[in-house]
Amino acid sequence: MQDFIRGQRAKLSQLAPATTRFTLEVRAQSVAISVFDFVCFGIDANGQLSDDRFMVFFNQKSAPGDAITLENLADKNATFAFDFDKLPASIARLVFTISVDGAGTMRDLGASELMFKADGQTLMRYAFSGADFDKEGALILADIYRKDNVWRVWASGQGFAGDLSALLAHFGGEVVEESAPAPVQNLVSSSIQTPPSAPISDPAILSAPANHTATPPAVAAVVALGELQKTLDGAATGATIRLPRGEYRGPIRIARALTIEGAGAVIWAQNGPVVAIASADVTLRGVQIEVTDGSGGGENDVALKVEGAAPTLERVEVRGRVVGMNHETADDWQLPVALDLGEFAPRALNSWRFAVKVPVDCQLKTSVSGLQLKPAQLDAGAHEIEIVASGIGPDTFLAGQIEVQHAGLVRPIPLSGRTARADANATVAQRKRVGGA
């Protein structure tokens, strides 16, 4: 047996009897390091692991044809057996490595050894310890390589900064970057005939862990078709029904004395009348009544219909016609369906005009700050209203409404517009006419 020192080399023929079968045994000692990884890399003449099957380690304990096998694997020692006769010609070198699995570095190694054997006899021994190393996480302990058709052994004892992955990267060599597949064109079809369907799989969102359930905030209550009517029908005469903020599907018919209070609740139906009042002593407070379609004529566009005595209304916003109340016939009201102010100059004084006709005295208000309405008080009759905008910054969208208020009813005129971007050269004030009476 020969004791090798770090870096020493020899021809196998000088050490071994005429055999092609050998074992290489590594015994490591360490208190700080509890588990080591042992690997034999069978690499090609270019120093690359060109065939992954020749990486023999804890999860692949043999190479093809049992040319290399890993036997007696434990946390701190391992034995590899190999047979040159079974190795393909493409394998030019066997590299035996040890690496730290977990914390610690090779400085923490105790008295350790590598033994190269044939037929049960130790041919060579290489002793190594932490004194030889520092912060390395992996070592190449020995190389058995073919040069000039002669197999040689080298107690390389070469340190590596990383761990098993660093070794793998080293022998993986310059693995070609994942090649970019050829571009594909025109995959978004524009001729899909089916209606838009709801997503069937979970969306690719910033997802929460699977078992995390979030409770939706109690912002909105959704009441299905008929539910609100059932609530009304089941209420005692004179009762107050409080609707939390949310949307309530109508139509509904109120046939007894009741108060409905909604903190911004919306009662809606595709076609009207959305709310029909057929009883005296009905109060509506703080609700919005909306027709969402309203086409088809007749009363389809009616939001509120009063069939008997006038109800008490406090801030009831209607989107659609009101019928059955004094002064509330459709033809007497001529309001623009919506006002689009278009794009206008930021920070400048801008003004627009539109026409209205109202059958009663009304008050005009706007929900958009930075806008003024002139006049804001209207007598019954036709009027030209001026909207004045001042001091609105660039790249600002306006979205709100002008409210025509009378006797507790609010008729909204939706309003939109935008200021030009800061870099746009548009500082001239505008005066123009919008909407249609």
Place this chain on the structure above:
Amino acid sequence: MAAKTRSATLDNGRIIEYNTEVIGEGGMKTVHFTPDKSSVVCFFKDKTVGTDPQRRARLQSIVGPFNPTTDPEVGEYWSELFCWPSGVVAQPEIGVVAPTYPANFFFETGNFKGKEKQAKWFTSPKLRSYLPPEELGDWLKYVHISTRLARAVRRMHSAGLAHSDLSNKNVLIDPKTGGAVIIDCDSLVVPQIYPPDVLGTPGYIAPEVLATQKLKLTNPKRNLPGIPTDRYALAVLIYEYLLGRHPLRGPKVNSTISGEEDELLSMGERALWIEDPRDQSNRPDDAFLRVPYTKLGPYLAPLFERAFGEGLHQPNARPDAGSWEQALAKTTDLLHPCPNINCPQKWFVFDASDKSCPWCGTQISGPVPILNFYREGSKGQFKSDNHRLVVWQHQRLFKWHIYDNQYAGERADRHPQAYFAIQNGGWWLINQASEAMVVVAGASVPNKLIATNAGEILRDDMQIRLSRAPNGRLAVVQMA
């Protein structure tokens, strides 16, 4: 044969069993399973931990008042992002109890079955080639991983805690699911209680720490790990997850004396970002930088410039974890699936100016709707929120898009409020929220309502009030 067990007493008097077999041993601790393997019991090798009142107080603070996983509302969420110690062991010796890592953070198949999923396996092109394809995940998952890590670090930092050793070893990732978990939370730096034990892990140690590591611990010029150095490590990890390369490892040689000295200078005193626009001396070739950081979009690119430009050597200039979390969450909204089924990454940050996937070059054909979000400042006036949503088939809209006071964080409501779908070349928005949306401008009918379960075809410049409730946003449609 049943494993041998022993009893340990926690400092609150509770007694738990643990197996005597040591399943792991690091520089600082030995680790044992509890019999049901749901937790591990770790004993410190340094027994002075138990006798030093400051270090004991630190452990008690980490387990007690600083523990995010005991939050009654979102503790469950945090326990998926941290392996946070749940108890301090008093007897037979000082230690901690911590939950076992979830099973999805170990390789299930392939050559590395049973090994922990440390990020390095996934971020190096060389190592990726050794992993089973099903483990690799797509790019969207790396954005999710980055977001979760940034969120977890933000949570720690907001409590004043620093991890002090954030690295690809102490963050396990699962690209299959987009999961990330911070481990080894028992060495956190607790303010005012105890200085850090560790310097960090090479590659993730902030330059100022490396540059002063030879000074004595008591020297005031010595920089120790803390929140600013965590911010550096966080930026490195996110850069690695998203781009698969280290931000400082370039061709520049800073010392020819030894590799060790070159590494010390290149990661420390002379650290230089490989994509630094002002100094290209460490810039690899164009093939290596095939996808530059600028392809990560308008929210992430400026943060990388701050983190690795000015912030590389000025710790106070580094973006905080909350900025990363927000930028990542907003970048998620810019992602578009690549139509090329062979694309290695499958998702990319959509750029309206070229509409192509940077990973494989595939062009998106046909219009892509983008919703630009505006928030209500003064009443009725909507200002840009610098947040937009790129639309693709079955993309969804959530409350954090609809309301300007909701945020896609740990408390987010994750019930979809609307979805998008294409039909006959037209892109539809289908409202699934409990309230109507209003098309303020751009619809066929003025001020058209989109009721629950109704839809509208998106058009260029269309303005949609996503909710009329307070804090409801306005979306302005752009057809790119």
